[in-house]
Amino acid sequence: MVRSYFCLALALLAVPAAAAERTGYPVTPASFEAVTLTDEFWLPRLQTQRKVLVPYSFQQTEQALGDLKVAAAILAGDKPEKLPAPERFRTSDLFKVMEGAAYLLAVERDPELERQMDKIVEVIAAAQEPDGYLHPARTLYPHLQIDMMGDGKYAYEDHSHELYICGHLYEAAVAYFHATGKRALLDVAEKNAQHVERVFFAGDPAYNDGKPVNQAPGHEEIELALVRLAEATKNPRYLKLAQRFLDIRGVTHRPEGEGVFSPTYAQQHAPVTKQTEPVGHAVRATYLYAGMADVAAMLGVNAYDEALDKIWTNIVDTRMHITGGLGAVHGIEGFGPEYDLPNADAFNETCAAVGNVFFNFRMFLLERDAKYLDVAEVALYNNVLAGVNFAGDRFFYVNPLAADGARPFNHGHAGRAPWFGTACCPTNLARLIPQVPGMIFASDDSGLYLGLYAASRTKLSLAGTPTEVVETTKYPYDGRVEVTLRPERPTKFAVRLRVPTWTADRFVPGELYHYANSNESAPPISVKVNGAEVKFQTTKGFAIVEREWQADDRIELLLPMPVRASRCRNEVAADRGRIAVTRGPLVYCAESPDNQGHVFNYLVSAENVADSANEKFVSIAGAEVLSLSVDAIRSTKAESLEAARLTLIPYFAWDNRGTASMEVWIPANEATLRANEIKVSDNAEQFKSAHASHTFDQDREAAIIDGRLPKNSFDTTIPRWTSWPERGKPQTVELELAKPTDIRTVEVYWYDDRGGVQAPESWMMETYADGQWAPFALYNTDAYGVATDQFNVVHPAAPLTAERLRLNIQPRPDAAAGILEVVVTPEN
Template sequence: MYKLLSLNLLLLFNFSIANCLAQSFQLKKSNGSSDLLIPIAFNKVKLTDKFWSERIRIQKEVLVPVAFDRTKNAVEDLQRTANYLSGKEGPLPSNSRFSSSDLFKVIEGAAYLLQIGRDAKLEKEIDDLATIIAAAQQKDGYFYPPHITGSYKSATLWGESGMGDKPYSWEVHSHELYNIGHLYEAAVAYYQATGKRNLLEVAEKSAKHVNKVFFEGDPKYNNGKPVNQAPGHEEIELALVKLYRVTGNKLYLDMSKNFLNIRGVTYMPNGKGPMSPEYAQQHKPVREQDKAVGHAVRAMYLYSAMSDVGAFTDDSSLNPALNKIWKNITDTRMHITGGLGAVQGIEGFGDEFLLPNKEAYNETCAAVGNVFFNHRMFLLNKDGKYMDIAEVALLNNVLAGVNLEGNKFFYVNPLQSEGMVDRSHWFGTACCPTNLARLIPQVSGMMYANTQTDIYCVFYTSSTTVIPLSSGNVYLKQTSNYPFDELIKLEINPTKPNQTFAVKLRIPSWTGFQFVPGGLYKFTDNDAKPWSIWVNGKQIKDDKVNKGFVSINRKWNKGDKVELRLPMPVRYTKADERVEADRNRIAITRGPIVYCAEGVDNNADVTRYYIPAQVENPIVSKGDASELPNIEFVRKIPAKYIDLKGEVHNANLNLLPYYAWNNRGVSTMNIWFPENEPTLREELISLPKEINNIKASYTNTGENVFAIVNGKFPKHSFDNSIARWTSYPQKGKAQSIELSFEKSTAIKSFAVYWYDDKGGVQVPQSWNLEYSIDESTTWKPYPLYSTDTYTILKDQFNLVHSNGDSFSVKKIKLNILPKNDSAAGILQVQVDVKR
């Protein structure tokens, strides 16, 4: 066992065990093990910065307590399951397929905090939860409340209530193995933090049960035949590798490899959407896969597990598939923010180069998975390009998933908003907040890695650590305000004089000709500012970059100092022309940060700006108390603004980091700006000259109430070729739309063309008009012409005239009462005014 571990420390992702094992085996040089790259454990890196230290504080004081509070329903389900198993009468647990997994992820995140600093209160909370979890497990190891108690019978979802009528009979969507995978990860983390085996014993009992049922055969399950099917939602594969690492029981590593080997072999779904073969990466055996397809989170967990298993079993046959998939992602399927899974319906990858902005899905969990996968690929290949991707995904998409206070979250991360997107306090499916709970404490474990002779400085921030080399320990101190400051200072303190080793510094791709590796994004200029390295005040000239790192190999002494300067000018990026959504547009970055404009700092609708020319050295400064303190803003980018009347104005754009948007209320937001007026006008809706503004009581996310006056003539009421307004999903709720006029305006008639999709949006029960003669909220009934009525007809305009001579109004309000089981929708409104 020890020989195997010494050869395969390559992908130790849970960093505390990595550090422990590294110290045990770093001096074993047999079979080339001296070249293994091992990350320094996150709890062995002391953060002294403001950027990440503040997030760890918020994690401990806000995010994890909030997450524990909001997963109480999962605790209640487990307690009810325990009561059921003990014979106590009472209510059954809910029919949720996956709520327990969210609780397990919070426990994992809390355990990481305990590794940073023990906390008796938090430890007791987890011990109490462990008691409930153990009591909710069947004696044979089976763990799944809906099937243990029979509560699954009340559920409805894809096939067999989404869970199957028996244990393990609907693995394609039941989440049975997904849930316990997160339990294994929590158990490992808590054991490493405290040495307690209470959760670890539950995990091992479960894993041995799963092995028997899936690969040997158990008379109580599946008629005694091995289930031999990979789960629809990957997770247990990488969790089993963690369980193997901490226990040394090779059974768990073999199980993980078995689940990989049978994916796309023993079972392949046949359908569309969530039942398509690609959805859960079951369309081919894993070694034959060459493109990222299907549900993005599942895919990232699969690729991470493939990296782990390949390394720990010395199985290089998985590497070609991993390399092809990584290239496919970075060349065709990744947003500039590191976001993955652009398509909403499947929460996953669409066609190559399909990267919408306003409609982008980019689940926070997928970005977390992007970090997991690329960190493993870095440790496997010692290539900095993987950490360039991990850094961009982490600093942009991942951090955008939680507000600066740590208590509101994004599940979906669009690159453009018309002011209808806001973070939520929680979700019915809470995988994203709980994934943040477990990732952020581990970030410091990605900052340093080492072989027996080399130190890798990977992520930059003020911190201290000890690097164990074969020649002796090296105490390292880093001082930096990265990611906003270009200067990184290192103080090197080896334990011996004239100690020989290499210090390798990552040179990110954004210092060159593209913001992020891959073929999708390139800077518009070729004027990369030169970076520089200084050792003890003398500039290093022989500083060639090899696989993303510059290596300084010399004899080191206590107090030696290294300075790395990574210039951070504001840069403009263009996307591959095949990305239709970004054609003739630019994005703005500085260092590893993607910047966006938000309405609160600019004219209200930032989607109405274009940037006709690029300027060097715009103003960069911290936000003040009225903005966002400690956030670096890019200010006064020269731009043009097209107002609601279609008139062009000179303007300045103020930008902030994408991760910091939506922290001052709901606002419009944009990342990709048109370069010219025609590009913007192609999608811009301008108001008729008489109308000053339009507002709706509610607008479906992704739609715009201005669309109802864009002058497009509908072909029929189910015309999806033109923009529309709907109140979906607010079924049966009264709605209103107000039109304000520039000045008192004489109205002759009013017409509305209803949208009806024959499902969730239908023509309403009734509608009427009101008007106001001034800016007050005093409304009067519209003076309907004596022979007119408020008709509700499909496929035509429903027209009403004013009674007699035209009358003057300042505002007019359309009141809509939808049917009880549907929302309202409008394709077009026409207002005939007296000119």
């Protein structure tokens, strides 16, 4: 039987006798491919995954496949005329799409998709070096000094992403092996893992002067992937290798520097067992915590338990957005100080929400506590699903809780993007969503667990008896869940039905958020068996019903879903005087297509939310979603206040109708409303002047900083700067800032008329401060982009204050360069 991503049944491994009592997760989830969905909410998303998202993602990762093909040609003795530029991590995106495709094959074999996968596997195998090393950038350029990769293989593990790519290779290989039984990619993965073990912990004469590298990777991923490799191969050496990488983190190496070069950025500031709060890059962190949970369970060790508990508690008490988003802070894409949870400026990378699901689902399997499923659910239904549009071909990298509808926030876009230069988020969605059915049912020695709720069916062994379990529900819009049990013979076991945190006094576990009307008693939850209400006890968030079950016994769980208003702790400055509206597991937001004027100009009283709420299903981009409307007060252009209705939609549904304004945390008093009212941001205020080396006499330099945002790269309705008619000649554009500015981002929107003026071949930037020019050091996953129809965003690698910026532009040989706007976003 194929095992799901989460069904890590490693108890079968030959675990050393010295291991502690616990070996393997105590809870076993039903494998996703063994669960048949009939769900109105999730089934359409799985169909979109198969028809659109995965095929589209394969198209978008063709460049990564091209890198592997060139590497394979070089290893075969060919000498390609032109090599692609070295790139650190895009191969990982291809591997993630392959993993997602393998999950689709596990559910339903598709000969065409399988042939496509087999061809890619052949390329990967051919691109692997004889000793097992696999990274096309280094096969193409063995000793070239490459930014963030050092001057050779494994020369700069802090940022090279070499082991991160290996991890995603292993996960794709395991998934494809389980789906098809084919070992070719699994053999590549094993060869690489044994190479990594040799180079990092034994020593290999071809690497690091023969000395063991003995350093944990900057970007975690290989740790949890090695656990999966051990499960697939039944070889515990990979499990021990995962443990070794965990146990040397923060011990054998600690970076020195600030920002992305700091020891906290990659959780290398202390041994993992001594870490007590989440720090650094949020995706790296959640992958680390997931790996710690895996190794703890599979090797039967408890050394990581205290750290995991403290980290999780700190996240839900101080550092998680109400949408389940993690990593609020730009610059490091990660965790800032406690209670630093901005709204419009929130980062909340889609990948971090995916990592939040991974981490919390594992914690549920480890601790059998529903609070972890509650966090996973909130992150999944809100932040994760917001990351992709209903059509499956437009994405969010950044997930703010407010947007003004004009300024770019999503890696150069004011709304959703068709793809990203750093494409980790779309490809993570490609592999997570097919696994959701594997989070619905689980079992242990005592009986059945019902986790996420969705209309579905599966067959499990409960108390030794094969039992069909059928679930009927319209969750997340309706809290009625009906479960029919069909054991092959009468059998006694416990059924644990998750009672989500949102049914009590707060929306999500932790101390950050509480319902605003604390005196309002929560509607009662009821459980019926065969139509008769039964008493139940609740333990660790599960309502437990234990009895001897007969075929066709029916359980009904009723989870009332009133509309609720939440307040945030006062320590969170961004949410003072505001409320957030939720219903069931869904966070709601106001979006401008549904409302009159800008949504920042509305006020809603917490006391009126529940009583005034009306519910209605509406169609958004072909999807049926439940909208709400509540009594509100609106500020008019005359600055007067008038009664109004405010319409809200689920947060996951926003920006499916074009770029718009959006807000989750709504003012709850007039003072907050007045401070919140939309004020048109003038980018020109950031600058004193703009000067270019050459300007066409019908264009003007001031257009670069006039605050007029383009609709596309051939927008002729606004002014522009071009260097026409100087084709192919290098150009400089110098921008003087209005004052010394702490830089968060610099964003460039190229003009391109598809003729004489085109987006350039390349560019780079310098900054002026303290009397001298210096190169602008890029954030580690950034590049100087030349994409059209979007802002090309760069972040500084470390905190940076600048007085001037200088863009050095190399146009295409037969074209001039042009810019529509440069936006500088300062740190708040």
